[in-house]
Amino acid sequence: MKPNLLDLFIGLNEAQLTAVTADPSRPIQIVAGPGTGKTRVLTSRVAFLILEKKIPPSKIIVTTFTKKAANEMVERLTAMLSPFEVPVSELFIGTFHSICIRLLRRYHGKCGLRPDFGVADETDTKSVMKHTCPDLGEKERAKARGYISKLKAQGITPDAYRAIPRHSAEIASVYTMYDSYLESHGLLDFDDILLYGLRLARDNGKCLDFVRHVLVDEFQDTNKVQLDLLFALGDRSTKFQHNVTVVGDPDQSIYGFRSADPASFRSMAKRYENLHQVNLNTNYRSTASILNVSEAIMGHQTAKRTSKSLRSICSVKIPVVHSKHRTNNDEARWISDQISMLKAMPHLFEYSDVAILLRSRFLSRVVEQELMKKKIPYHLVQGQAFWDLKVVRSMLDYLRVVSSDLDVLAFSRTINFPARKVGAVSLEKLLSQFQSSVGFNNVGVSDMLIGVIEGTGIKLGSGVVSGLKEYLSLIQQCREDISVAENPLDGVLAAFDRIARTTDLANCVREEKSKRSKRELRDDELPENDLEELRNQIREFEPAEEILEDLKTETEQSFLDSFLESIHFYSAEKEEAQTKVTISTIHAAKGLEWPIVFVPGLTMGVFPNYNAFKADEDEEFTVPKGDENAIDEEVRCFYVAATRSQRLLMLSSFERRAIDSETSLEVSPLLKGLGKMEPKLDTLDLGIRKLLYEAMTKKFQSVSDEERQLLEAIGGAAIVGSGITTALYAPMNAPREVSGLSGRFKRKFEGQEGQRNLNRLPHINMERRGANSEVSISSATGHSNSPLQPLVNSPKFAPPRGVTSGTGKKRLGMGRPRMM
DNA sequence: ATAAACCCTATTTTT
DNA sequence: TAGGGTTTAT
Ligand SMILES: Nc1ncnc2c1ncn2[C@@H]1O[C@H](COP(=O)(O)OP(=O)(O)OP(=O)(O)O)[C@@H](O)[C@H]1O
Numbered sequence: 084m085k086p087n088l089l090d091l092f093i094g095l096n097e098a099q100l101t102a103v104t105a106d107p108s109r110p111i112q113i114v115a116g117p118g119t120g121k122t123r124v125l126t127s128r129v130a131f132l133i134l135e136k137k138i139p140p141s142k143i144i145v146t147t148f149t150k151k152a153a154n155e156m157v158e159r160l161t162a163m164l165s166p167f168e169v170p171v172s173e174l175f176i177g178t179f180h181s182i183c184i185r186l187l188r189r190y191h192g193k194c195g196l197r198p199d200f201g202v203a204d205e206t207d208t209k210s211v212m213k214h215t216c217p218d219l220g221e222k223e224r225a226k227a228r229g230y231i232s233k234l235k236a237q238g239i240t241p242d243a244y245r246a247i248p249r250h251s252a253e254i255a256s257v258y259t260m261y262d263s264y265l266e267s268h269g270l271l272d273f274d275d276i277l278l279y280g281l282r283l284a285r286d287n288g289k290c291l292d293f294v295r296h297v298l299v300d301e302f303q304d305t306n307k308v309q310l311d312l313l314f315a316l317g318d319r320s321t322k323f324q325h326n327v328t329v330v331g332d333p334d335q336s337i338y339g340f341r342s343a344d345p346a347s348f349r350s351m352a353k354r355y356e357n358l359h360q361v362n363l364n365t366n367y368r369s370t371a372s373i374l375n376v377s378e379a380i381m382g383h384q385t386a387k388r389t390s391k392s393l394r395s396i397c398s399v400k401i402p403v404v405h406s407k408h409r410t411n412n413d414e415a416r417w418i419s420d421q422i423s424m425l426k427a428m429p430h431l432f433e434y435s436d437v438a439i440l441l442r443s444r445f446l447s448r449v450v451e452q453e454l455m456k457k458k459i460p461y462h463l464v465q466g467q468a469f470w471d472l473k474v475v476r477s478m479l480d481y482l483r484v485v486s487s488d489l490d491v492l493a494f495s496r497t498i499n500f501p502a503r504k505v506g507a508v509s510l511e512k513l514l515s516q517f518q519s520s521v522g523f524n525n526v527g528v529s530d531m532l533i534g535v536i537e538g539t540g541i542k543l544g545s546g547v548v549s550g551l552k553e554y555l556s557l558i559q560q561c562r563e564d565i566s567v568a569e570n571p572l573d574g575v576l577a578a579f580d581r582i583a584r585t586t587d588l589a590n591c592v593r594e595e596k597s598k599r600s601k602r603e604l605r606d607d608e609l610p611e612n613d614l615e616e617l618r619n620q621i622r623e624f625e626p627a628e629e630i631l632e633d634l635k636t637e638t639e640q641s642f643l644d645s646f647l648e649s650i651h652f653y654s655a656e657k658e659e660a661q662t663k664v665t666i667s668t669i670h671a672a673k674g675l676e677w678p679i680v681f682v683p684g685l686t687m688g689v690f691p692n693y694n695a696f697k698a699d700e701d702e703e704f705t706v707p708k709g710d711e712n713a714i715d716e717e718v719r720c721f722y723v724a725a726t727r728s729q730r731l732l733m734l735s736s737f738e739r740r741a742i743d744s745e746t747s748l749e750v751s752p753l754l755k756g757l758g759k760m761e762p763k764l765d766t767l768d769l770g771i772r773k774l775l776y777e778a779m780t781k782k783f784q785s786v787s788d789e790e791r792q793l794l795e796a797i798g799g800a801a802i803v804g805s806g807i808t809t810a811l812y813a814p815m816n817a818p819r820e821v822s823g824l825s826g827r828f829k830r831k832f833e834g835q836e837g838q839r840n841l842n843r844l845p846h847i848n849m850e851r852r853g854a855n856s857e858v859s860i861s862s863a864t865g866h867s868n869s870p871l872q873p874l875v876n877s878p879k880f881a882p883p884r885g886v887t888s889g890t891g892k893k894r895l896g897m898g899r900p901r902m903m
Numbered sequence: 904a905t906a907a908a909c910c911c912t913a914t915t916t917t918t
Numbered sequence: 919t920a921g922g923g924t925t926t927a928t
Binding site for chain 1: 904905915
Binding site: 221 | 919920
């Protein structure tokens with residue numbers, strides 16, 4: 084029997100339903116607070132468009148703002164749509180950047196790009212800046228680069244910038260040089276990708292006529308160019324004009340540093356006279372105390388704001404905790420103690436129900452150490468940081484040179500690492516030689532090196548030349564490896580191994596490291612492991628073949644190029660086999676939820692970050708829309724962190740850094756006026772224990788009536804009603820099975836962490852169709868050592884440890900594999 | 904001209 | 919704690 088579309092909508096409240104089923108040809112903007120089901124509305128709407136409005140999936144674009152969020156989206160849609168046999172992989176889902184890249188690969192000719200244009204990542208643009216303005220110091224370059232990016236994100240060209248009255252001539256000229264460097268090297272930086280995408284949409288609208296609907300998640304994160312792109316996509320054909328759905332929350336705008344523009348909501352209203360605006364007010368995620376504290380946090384924002392009155396569906400009165408510590412080490416120890424103590428309460432939660440959310444990545448170190456000591460399994464969401472590790476970076480640079488003879492940036496970074504006697508001066512000579520020849524004929528790096536080695540090119544010292552020889556021969560042999568291999572993967576792996584062997588990369592990096600820090604390196608920070616992980620990433624990579632007929636390119640990208648490009652646009656975060664505590668930045672946690680959330684480091688200078696105070700000062704010249712209010716962004720960041728928690732929110736601060744015990748730091752001003760918070764949680768206190776059990780299971784309140792009836796029918800009345808007895812009952816992260824993925828997203832999907840906020844009642848949902856089918860809850864005698872006797876204990880509800888939803892595939896966390 | 908040894912510093916967040 | 923920048927040794 085085919086499932087019914089109505090089944091998908093059965094749990095939605097009225098406002099949600101209105102938004103989901105609104106007329107697709109009228110632009111709609113859903114503005115709502117955290118946990119109100121925005122994302123759920125968005126996914127339901129996609130289902131509505133496909134199943135009810137019969138729009139083919141391939142004509143629907145869904146954008147997100149991080150690679151990770153794109154994965155989330157695919158996961159949710161797959162879970163939702165695969166019962167309907169909808170080919171989810173045909174949906175056009177991704178970040179604005181990835182969508183633009185896909186279009187530009189196909190239509191490069193229409194906007195004056197060469198077919199083999201490359202992408203300049205942050206490391207590359209840094210190199211470009213160093214090359215363009217070598218006399219500036221590194222800090223000034225970074226600042227200039229920041230300005231340039233801000234300008235580009237608003238679509239301001241160097242000339243347009245010069246036309247602004249209070250501009251800086253210096254910035255203008257650096258901007259010009261920077262852009263022309265990129266252009267002459269066939270490179271696009273991240274901002275260019277959007278700009279070219281916009282140009283394509285505007286000048287060659289025909290290419291995009293296939294678009295029938297565009298949906299945007301986290302709309303508050305759009306910058307000007309992205310917004311224009313959205314408008315352009317929405318305007319595609321007269322027949323399907325303005326078919327745009329966006330969801331967002333201005334209070335959760337935390338990407339100002341990436342030029343996210345809060346004015347987007349207003350701009351959209353201005354642009355579409357008939358804009359349909361919907362609000363959602365029921366929060367299905369958090370307790371009332373968490374929502375109260377969160378609302379109080381937003382009170383710190385200086386910019387104007389519409390206050391929210393979110394209604395919580397969870398009535399358990401469990402307090403928010405704020406705990407102060409002498410040093411950050413003490414704080415980390417406290418966190419691990421709390422987790423251990425809570426964990427000692429039987430059946431209360433799984434490790435995967437816990438997240439530690441940090442303002443800055445580097446704060447994870449101490450926390451990791453303490454968790455390790457207590458043998459608490461954890462998982463560090465490393466995201467982009469993995470690709471920036473020295474070994475990983477170097478290996479990728481080598482592979483880039485192997486793949487493209489024109490990649491001078493990667494060449495410059497690898498030629499003398501490890502040292503080959505090719506120092507700054509020799510490199511500079513080589514580069515200027517390359518600059519002058521590359522325009523005329525198609526001389527690549529290796530041709531140039533051959534010239535130098537054979538004496539027909541520029542003259543360099545003999546030590547240098549032998550270094551070049553070594554390098555060249557490595558690169559050539561790698562190319563040979565790839566060309567003779569039976570399949571592309573084997574070729575790349577052979578080249579990989581050759582590079583690792585010949586250069587001894589891992590050892591080089593390790594020596595560099597240990598030279599500085601006198602102590603022994605812990606074995607969790609061995610470069611070998613990172614290199615091994617990179618190799619696994621390559622091995623598991625499946626190039627996404629273009630599904631949409633219109634977007635097939637004449638020449639296919641090589642396996643290696645696909646892989647190198649995928650790093651920037653697709654996330655490869657993987658599922659954890661065991662249940663583990665999550666450590667993540669707040670930014671990477673956006674849109675997710677956990678029953679228990681720790682937010683440490685609420686210390687002046689750490690959170691709010693010290694830099695936020697500096698940002699406002701130095702505006703000697705006009706950069707339109709700089710981050711005027713960096714502090715406000717810190718406020719919102721804290722808001723996002725707090726609202727990730729479903730039940731237990733544990734805030735903490737430290738007074739001094741262990742490393743510098745002289746300076747004492749104030750408690751974060753963000754904590755002022757948040758009302759009463761408990762200094763600690765006494766897990767031995769019976770009252771508290773009772774509250775905890777209640778809190779952790781009360782999510783059953785959000786069960787729909789139908790589900791509640793089902794529960795009651797099977798004897799779960801006590802569970803829905805009262806609380807304590809039910810502790811046992813909620814493996815809050817029952818593993819889910821999701822199948823039916825294919826093609827483009829298969830690989831990505833398979834890498835997921837457990838605790839997604841995909842509807843959290845999987846064990847019930849799955850069985851919803853037949854009240855008499857598999858829901859067998861056997862009564863069981865509970866654990867005799869607990870005062871809180873389990874009422875039921877079925878494998879269905881409490882899967883034994885170690886059972887996972889896994890696909891059976893080997894997996895190694897994308898984070899550095901760390902020993903527990 | 905290169906490599907090694909040194910000091911300094913300031914530490915966001917992501918495409 | 920790693921990277922940038924500077925100085926010194928080869
Ligand atoms: N109508 C509903 N009934 C029960 N649960 C719901 C309903 N709508 C949403 N939820 C649940 O509420 C939680 C939050 O939903 P969702 O992630 O869609 O919110 P959101 O508004 O996108 O949050 P955020 O702004 O933090 O990203 C999820 O666990 C979701 O399953």
